[in-house]
Amino acid sequence: MSETAAQNTPKSRQEKDDYFKTVKVLKRPEVNLTRTLPRPTEYSLALDNEYKDIAFNEERAPENKGQWRSKVFKVNEEMPLDVEIGTGAGNHFAHWAIKHPERLLVGLELKYKPLIQSIRRAKVASCKNAAICRYHAFNLDLLFDKGEVNNVFIHFPDPWTSPYKPKNRVVNRIILDWIYEMQRPGSFLDFKTDSREYFLWALEEIKASKYKVEFQTLNLYSENNKYKEENFATGFEKIFTKQGIEINYIRLVKE
Ligand SMILES: C[S@@+](CC[C@H](N)C(=O)[O-])C[C@H]1O[C@@H](n2cnc3c(N)ncnc32)[C@H](O)[C@@H]1O
Numbered sequence: 001m002s003e004t005a006a007q008n009t010p011k012s013r014q015e016k017d018d019y020f021k022t023v024k025v026l027k028r029p030e031v032n033l034t035r036t037l038p039r040p041t042e043y044s045l046a047l048d049n050e051y052k053d054i055a056f057n058e059e060r061a062p063e064n065k066g067q068w069r070s071k072v073f074k075v076n077e078e079m080p081l082d083v084e085i086g087t088g089a090g091n092h093f094a095h096w097a098i099k100h101p102e103r104l105l106v107g108l109e110l111k112y113k114p115l116i117q118s119i120r121r122a123k124v125a126s127c128k129n130a131a132i133c134r135y136h137a138f139n140l141d142l143l144f145d146k147g148e149v150n151n152v153f154i155h156f157p158d159p160w161t162s163p164y165k166p167k168n169r170v171v172n173r174i175i176l177d178w179i180y181e182m183q184r185p186g187s188f189l190d191f192k193t194d195s196r197e198y199f200l201w202a203l204e205e206i207k208a209s210k211y212k213v214e215f216q217t218l219n220l221y222s223e224n225n226k227y228k229e230e231n232f233a234t235g236f237e238k239i240f241t242k243q244g245i246e247i248n249y250i251r252l253v254k255e
Contacts, residue, residue, distance in 0.1 A: 022204070022208070023172035023173055027138075034058065034134060041112060047134060051119050056131070056132070056133045061133035061135050062142045065143055068148065073104050081103070081150055082152065086110075086155065087114065087115070088118070088156075089118065090120075091232075091234055092232055093132075101128075105131075107131070108137055110135070137157075144182045149183050149184065151183075152179055152189040155191075155236070156236040156237060159197065159198040161195060169201070169202070171205060171206075172202075172205050176189075180210050184254075185255060186253075189252040190251055191250050192220070192247055196246070198248075199248035199250075206250070206252065214253045215227055215250070215251045216250040218246060218248050219248075221247060227251065
């Protein structure tokens with residue numbers, strides 16, 4: 001174990017509980033390289049071939065940091081650029097890109113198949129404003145510069161509800177700080193989850209952030225308001241709502 005890891009490892013039970021209650025240290029994830037996959041799939045190959053100009057693997061993606069507008073999309077710096085973390089099969093990703101041709105959208109997804117499904121959906125709809133990265137959200141600070149991003153979507157991230165796993169949750173105070181710094185003033189961050197446990201935990205992380213809460217609910221579908229009206233049900237959201245699970249939702253703003 002490295003010296004830093006040893007220092008960060010909780011020793012007593014109490015220490016352990018405190019350690020995992022909030023996220024104090026982010027461990028850089030170990031992400032395998034697409035280039036050295038022992039058995040490339042049609043999806044990993046599509047990422048580096050057919051879609052290479054709009055889909056970026058974990059090595060090529062950070063080369064665009066600070067240059068998404070100028071280098072990738074070849075537009076001026078004023079054009080809004082939104083980010084979706086964990087696109088899944090890309091239902092919302094394509095919906096947002098189609099609905100907002102006046103904005104850009106960069107998706108992050110770790111798994112090859114949903115990543116290609118996402119970018120394919122946007123491409124089939126002739127979107128020129130969407131790109132996707134095979135990228136781990138815990139490396140987000142390597143992907144965007146301060147002030148490079150507008151709105152951010154985090155829809156149904158993996159909830160990590162088993163004991164001692166909250167440290168793997170994407171909506172944590174460290175990543176919230178990063179996103180806050182990346183966003184331009186007047187932007188929002190949307191977070192939706194089926195996991196009440198994750199949501200309540202995240203509310204504490206949010207309290208420690210600089211964000212202002214514009215709206216929050218434990219049941220997005222329970223009352224009629226503009227957030228429900230404007231809501232687009234993602235792939236996972238449709239599955240959860242069919243099962244009668246309440247959708248926790250919060251909109252944060254950077255003023
Ligand atoms: C539960 S699915 C939700 C997908 C989609 N947002 C939806 O609502 O239908 C979570 C997605 O996030 C991706 N994911 C999980 N951890 C991630 C990470 N650290 N960085 C980027 N994507 C991640 C998974 O591969 C999966 O496709």
